[in-house]
Amino acid sequence: MPVLIGIVVVLIVVLLSTVFVVQQQYIYLIERFGRFHRAKDAGLHVRAPFNIDRIVAKVSLRLQQDSIKLEIKTKDNVFAVVDVASQFRVNPVKVQDSFYSLQSPQQQIRSYIEDSIRTAFPNLTLDEAFEKKEEIALHVQTNVREEMDTYGYIIQKVLITAIEPASEVKDSMNEINAAQRKRAAAQELAEADRIKVVTAARAQAERDQLHGEGIANERRAIVDGLAKSFEELKDAGLNESQIMSILLTEQYLDTLSDFARQGNQAIFLPAGANGAEDVRTSLLSAFAALSPAK
Numbered sequence: 001m002p003v004l005i006g007i008v009v010v011l012i013v014v015l016l017s018t019v020f021v022v023q024q025q026y027i028y029l030i031e032r033f034g035r036f037h038r039a040k041d042a043g044l045h046v047r048a049p050f051n052i053d054r055i056v057a058k059v060s061l062r063l064q065q066d067s068i069k070l071e072i073k074t075k076d077n078v079f080a081v082v083d084v085a086s087q088f089r090v091n092p093v094k095v096q097d098s099f100y101s102l103q104s105p106q107q108q109i110r111s112y113i114e115d116s117i118r119t120a121f122p123n124l125t126l127d128e129a130f131e132k133k134e135e136i137a138l139h140v141q142t143n144v145r146e147e148m149d150t151y152g153y154i155i156q157k158v159l160i161t162a163i164e165p166a167s168e169v170k171d172s173m174n175e176i177n178a179a180q181r182k183r184a185a186a187q188e189l190a191e192a193d194r195i196k197v198v199t200a201a202r203a204q205a206e207r208d209q210l211h212g213e214g215i216a217n218e219r220r221a222i223v224d225g226l227a228k229s230f231e232e233l234k235d236a237g238l239n240e241s242q243i244m245s246i247l248l249t250e251q252y253l254d255t256l257s258d259f260a261r262q263g264n265q266a267i268f269l270p271a272g273a274n275g276a277e278d279v280r281t282s283l284l285s286a287f288a289a290l291s292p293a294k
Contacts, residue, residue: 022043027059
């Protein structure tokens, strides 16, 4: 009886050793007598006992990421440090190749990335490298993907996360950018001042034109009014001398009234009762002197 119990226990142990469970997002590689036998994905499986079938690798199918830093030299002889991130995973249909082809797949991926990066940057200046960072990353991704596909790895993404030139170069670039921004700001201010001056000049010209037109219209209205008054007085039976005396007296009194209203200016004119007559006599004498001799 004890022997039977022992045999049963041994059989249970042996049966349990043949059962194994593969976790989600993993593939187990099984060798039989030292040679690859099969690959098992997630679930419950059975293998041959007594180490006939041996689990040699538990390969993860999850997306992995690796980051590297490498120094590069650009076309304009600037040294910079480039941060590169690569995302990769094992191809589920090429798990055997991924395990048996490469001793250190992560290091191999790094080598391909470094080679592609160092080939791309020497053809570009530092400014071009910043501008074409995404294009370079895509170029590297394509090259490395083709190489690593042979070994059962899928290169999901290659990203150039940073380009860090030496501190002296960075300071120089900042100074250049600051100078360019100051120059642009000065140009904008100068343009704004020019616009102000041009606008003010145009406004002044328009104001002067309108003022001149106003004065001309005013004088035209005065002349028209005087002409009308002259005709009306003439129709009333007055001679030209009497009409001239009346009009000059009226203008004389209006002038005195205007200067009185202004309050802050002074002019010396005849203020007596004969003032208008004196002004009239003086004006008529001046007109007679300017008239051409007959």
